[in-house]
Amino acid sequence: MAAGAPPSSPSPPPPASQQQQQPPFYELVKGSSGLEKVQLRGARGCFAEIYLYGGQVTSWKNDHGEELLFISSKAIFKPPKAIRGGIPICFPQFGAHGNLEQHGFARNRLWTIDDNPPPLPVNPAIKAFVDLILKPSEEDLKIWPHSFEFRLRVALGPTGDLSLTSRIRNTNTDGRSFSYTFAYHTYFSVSDISEVRVEGLETMDYLDNLKGKERFTEQGDAIVFESEIDKVYLAAPSKIAIIDHEKKRTFVVTKEGLPDAVVWNPWDKKAKAMQDFGDGEYKHMLCVEPAAIEKSITLKPGEEWKGRLALSAVPSSYCSGQLDPLKVLQG
Numbered sequence: 001m002a003a004g005a006p007p008s009s010p011s012p013p014p015p016a017s018q019q020q021q022q023p024p025f026y027e028l029v030k031g032s033s034g035l036e037k038v039q040l041r042g043a044r045g046c047f048a049e050i051y052l053y054g055g056q057v058t059s060w061k062n063d064h065g066e067e068l069l070f071i072s073s074k075a076i077f078k079p080p081k082a083i084r085g086g087i088p089i090c091f092p093q094f095g096a097h098g099n100l101e102q103h104g105f106a107r108n109r110l111w112t113i114d115d116n117p118p119p120l121p122v123n124p125a126i127k128a129f130v131d132l133i134l135k136p137s138e139e140d141l142k143i144w145p146h147s148f149e150f151r152l153r154v155a156l157g158p159t160g161d162l163s164l165t166s167r168i169r170n171t172n173t174d175g176r177s178f179s180y181t182f183a184y185h186t187y188f189s190v191s192d193i194s195e196v197r198v199e200g201l202e203t204m205d206y207l208d209n210l211k212g213k214e215r216f217t218e219q220g221d222a223i224v225f226e227s228e229i230d231k232v233y234l235a236a237p238s239k240i241a242i243i244d245h246e247k248k249r250t251f252v253v254t255k256e257g258l259p260d261a262v263v264w265n266p267w268d269k270k271a272k273a274m275q276d277f278g279d280g281e282y283k284h285m286l287c288v289e290p291a292a293i294e295k296s297i298t299l300k301p302g303e304e305w306k307g308r309l310a311l312s313a314v315p316s317s318y319c320s321g322q323l324d325p326l327k328v329l330q331g
């Protein structure tokens with residue numbers, strides 16, 4: 001077991017009533033199938049867990065210890081299968097939009113802890129974070145012949161918000177640019193999919209993966225769920241709200257550098273066909289995936305791209321009109 005940065009402060013501890021989180025802010029421990037995972041401990045007991053396999057967040061808990069992300073009870077923690085749930089990272093290819101395996105290879109590679117990342121401007125109130133890095137292996141270079149450094153910071157904010165910041169740098173020495181598509185394939189835990197609505201994507205154009213990627217325009221109403229959905233919303237706004245009526249909880253998804261957003265729920269038939277997904281689990285999850293898909297990102301040698309996802313979960317009593325969804329979306 002290893003304990004991580006930042007170092008402890010020499011000042012005397014505050015009274016228990018004012019106590020914030022104490023170092024160490026993260027620990028590296030053994031997870032399922034002996035795979036290593038980082039446990040991040042934030043203020044007031046907020047928590048996140050990240051597997052080095054896939055650089056994948058698999059748990060995010062609020063200060064009541066409630067799990068906010070969905071992870072399948074049938075998830076397989078064994079390479080080369082990607083872990084079903086949490087926040088898989090799709091890179092350098094989203095879906096089947098290219099010659100690589102579905103969703104690229106970053107989600108089934110072993111990342112390492114980056115002890116000395118280049119500086120990243122941060123909110124000084126954020127104490128609990130970890131930096132991971134992925135570089136291509138010789139085998140990876142055979143299937144995608146580009147040298148890159150992918151740095152991922154996962155952080156828990158002072159109010160329990162979870163943020164993921166990806167920095168991807170082209171380190172090719174042969175002068176070649178590369179292009180990729182990307183997604184944070186975020187699986188949210190919801191009480192009952194039929195009680196959920198998504199706001200912020202009204203009137204947006206989307207590509208419907210269930211209709212041969214044909215382009216349509218969404219109607220003016222919030223999105224509700226009655227059947228399978230697999231849509232790539234194009235040029236989606238920087239904030240999207242997922243309102244869970246039954247849980248009286250709203251997730252606010254904030255994205256930067258990621259124009260698109262995928263909304264996916266496999267529903268009953270596809271759920272049954274997936275080996276690593278329980279038959280009825282589609283009722284308790286929804287994927288809203290900030291992404292860059294329609295227009296791939298191109299980096300010249302030496303260039304770096306940044307894409308950030310921030311998640312917060314706020315109590316809502318939307319039914320009784322206490323929460324104005326527009327206020328949530330407009331911040």
Ligand SMILES: O=P(O)(O)OC[C@H]1O[C@H](O)[C@H](O)[C@@H](O)[C@@H]1O
Pocket residue numbers: 082095102103185209230231262263264287289
């Ligand atoms: O089963 P996976 O490879 O993890 O993909 C799961 C899903 O990911 C995305 O949401 C895609 O839009 C879907 O088409 C795909 O089915």
